[in-house]
Amino acid sequence: MENQQTVTIPSQSLPVNHTPDVVVVGGGATGIAAAIAAARNGASTLLIEQRGYLGGMGTAALVPAFCPYTDGEKPVIRGIGLDLLEKMKQAAGEKFLQSYKEQLDWVPIDVETLKRVYDAEVLASGAKILFHTVADQVLLDGDRISGLVISNKSGRSVIQAKLYIDASGDADLAALAGVPFQVGGEQGELQPGTMCYVVTGADRARFEQFLEETGERNQLERTVMEAQRNGDLPEGRKRISGMAWITDSVVGFNFGHVFGIDGTKAEDLTRAAIEGRKLIDTQMRFLRKYVPGFEHIHLVHSGDQIGIRETRRIQGDYTLVVEDFLSMRSFEDDIARNSYFIDIHLANAGSTMTIKHLPKGKSHGVPYRCMLPHGKSNLIVAGRSVSSDRPVQGSLRVMPNCFAMGEAAGVAAAMASFARIGFREVPVPELQRKLVEQGAWLGERPGQAGADQAVAVGAVTFNDECE
Ligand SMILES: Cc1cc2nc3c(=O)[nH]c(=O)nc-3n(C[C@H](O)[C@H](O)[C@H](O)COP(=O)(O)OP(=O)(O)OC[C@H]3O[C@@H](n4cnc5c(N)ncnc54)[C@H](O)[C@@H]3O)c2cc1C
Incomplete structure (x- = not known):
């Protein structure tokens, strides 16, 4: 803001209160899966969350249902995300289980049950949780993040981790670290919020x-x-x-x-x-x-807050674009697959929604490089702010996809921590192997370019379903 009055704050010495291998910022679908995956793969892991419970939009904003886990024929999102869905069904009582047992698409969210399931599953993985804590500054050393300043009732302190996972939904860490990003469309238009x-x-x-x-x-x-x-x-x-x-x-x-x-x-x-x-x-x-x-x-x-569909999209090593979505492209470094439609809500009351479906049974790949932010070696960004164009963000943003991307980020972080390397040096074939072994689905021919490309753009169908 021009002419904004400013105040210079005296420099401070802050205690270093946590030194985990991996810190995850944000306890939504992305961060939950990332923390579980990192901890299960042997990294000491700390998940910080500004609220007093996990779940992000799915609990804080009362988003009422999980978007489809399937491509209409089979589950595309598996692994930790699918397991958490099933655990919520089991924990929500006999009637809920009976009603939704066979359902994988649009399963309603029983918020209080889901909060407890998330607590239990993250803790069971060995990850630690710190609630009521906001990440508000990053300390940089060249292309590395050397510390994360957090703020909570105990005061300000620093977390020094080897690897940093930005699961804030808004790419807060990436923005604080100076990673370039875009917000919304060409004219700055954004999908609207909804108070659920x-x-x-x-x-x-x-x-x-x-x-x-x-x-x-x-x-x-x-x-x-x-x-x-x-x-x-x-x-x-x-x-x-x-x-x-x-x-x-x-x-x-x-x-x-x-x-x-x-x-x-x-x-x-x-x-x-x-x-x-x-x-x-x-x-x-x-x-x-x-x-x-x-x-x-x-x-x-x-909702404790309005539901937010769209904020920052980082610039990463690869930007997934609508042509990739429509041609159902696969990549050598796929870490997930997506079959959810492009679901961009109108930016103002007078405009219309954009909705594009892939054919039943089809999906496209989500490359690892979309999560690697420009210029930073020990930071990975997962969830709704990964590197994509706006239409693809309108599809990738939903919770099942966030689980899948978070899981991949968590496994990659554990691998990088053990090998003492940055995210870019993680051997992707080994990451893919681990993901598949741990239950994720990367397509019939994981990692092979060309899978699912048989159906061309013309076969894409359009209709008016949406979240
Ligand atoms: C109205 C609405 C309806 C939707 N409907 C559906 C639907 O039906 N089904 C579906 O699957 N998806 C739906 N979505 C999309 C989906 O809910 C979100 O895109 C998804 O939850 C994003 O997950 P995330 O973990 O990346 O981010 P979030 O869910 O936003 O989680 C981010 C977490 O990080 C925390 N955080 C953020 N910044 C900081 C910080 N600096 N320090 C500490 N903590 C921080 C936040 O408190 C939050 O808990 C909907 C979204 C909206 C808004």
């Missing part, structure tokens, strides 16, 4: 009867549009994208948008929280008035 929430007192049987009798679909397009025409809902999104039945009376909602929010700015997050909660109030009145089965609902919980 959970209601109780719904009647699933009555709601399903309404769908059956009227031919209305789950996302309630007709009902939403009628309410918009009557002025009972604001213009914008024409449907409820995510309605997830956690029990027959408790439902999670991902509904409506708050526009113009940059999730790396506290002021924007504050405005979005306030606007988001107002919007929920409007939606509660809409649901009670228009949707059979929802007449007597009560709001239980709104």
Whole structure:
């Protein structure tokens, strides 16, 4: 900001309180899988998280369901991510398990169960957790990060690790370390945020009867549009994208948008929280008035923060682009595969959503190089801010993919720690072998260029499903 007043803070001596092999910043899907993988592969691992629980958007922002783990035919995301999904189902009680046992796509999130599962699984891996802690500065030594300054109730201190995993979702560490990045589209446009929430007192049987009798679909397009025409809902999104039945009376909602929010700015997050909660109030009145089965609902919980779909995308050694997605390209250094569609939510109430599907049974590779940030040797960035163009970010960003990328980053970190090398020196064939041995799926012919390329761009289908 021009002419901004500044203050120079006296230099400080800070205690070095932790010296793990690997530090993971951020306890969302990415960081959880990264920490588990690093620890299981023998590295002493510390996971730091600014909140008092794990799960990131899936718990803090109450994103109501896991996006598909499958390509419509088989699970594409396996390994730690799939295991965590199954553990949540098991822990959520007999009724939940019965309802979703066979389901791998759009499984609802039972938030409190998921938080406990994440705690237990990270601790069981041997990784340590430090909650209520923010990473706010990196110390640099040439191309290496030599320390990470953290801030919490105990004060400021330094973590000195060998390897650093940025799983902040916003590439906070990379940005602090001076890695080049892009935010949003050419005009700075960003996907909107959504304040998700959970209601109780719904009647699933009555709601399903309404769908059956009227031919209305789950996302309630007709009902939403009628309410918009009557002025009972604001213009914008024409449907409820995510309605997830956690029990027959408790439902999670991902509904409506708050526009113009940059999730790396506290002021924007504050405005979005306030606007988001107002919007929920409007939606509660809409649901009670228009949707059979929802007449007597009560709001239980709104997100601790607005859900953020998009912020920074780092510049990495390879940038995955939409042509790679559409041609279902494989790479020599694939560490995961993605079959989720390009799901870019409208940047303002007047524009339309971009949605592009791959054919059933098809996926593309996610190369290791997308996680390697320009100019830094012991930093890796995983999750929704890896190096990709904007359309691909609109696909890669979902939680199953984040688990897969996080797992690869964690295994790579453990390997680099033992060999005392940087992330770029990690032997990728060995990394791929370990990932496959540990349950990940890298395609029928892991690491071989050309797999899945038989179907060309023209076979891509378009429809209007989305999270
Ligand atoms: C409204 C909405 C709906 C969505 N719907 C779905 C869906 O239905 N299914 C699906 O699978 N995906 C969905 N997504 C996408 C998905 O939830 C996120 O993209 C995904 O959770 C990203 O995972 P992540 O671990 O990379 O980041 P996050 O989930 O954002 O986790 C990052 C973690 O890092 C912590 N953190 C950040 N910075 C710091 C710091 N400096 N110091 C310490 N801690 C820090 C945060 O507190 C957070 O816990 C949705 C997203 C939104 C916003």
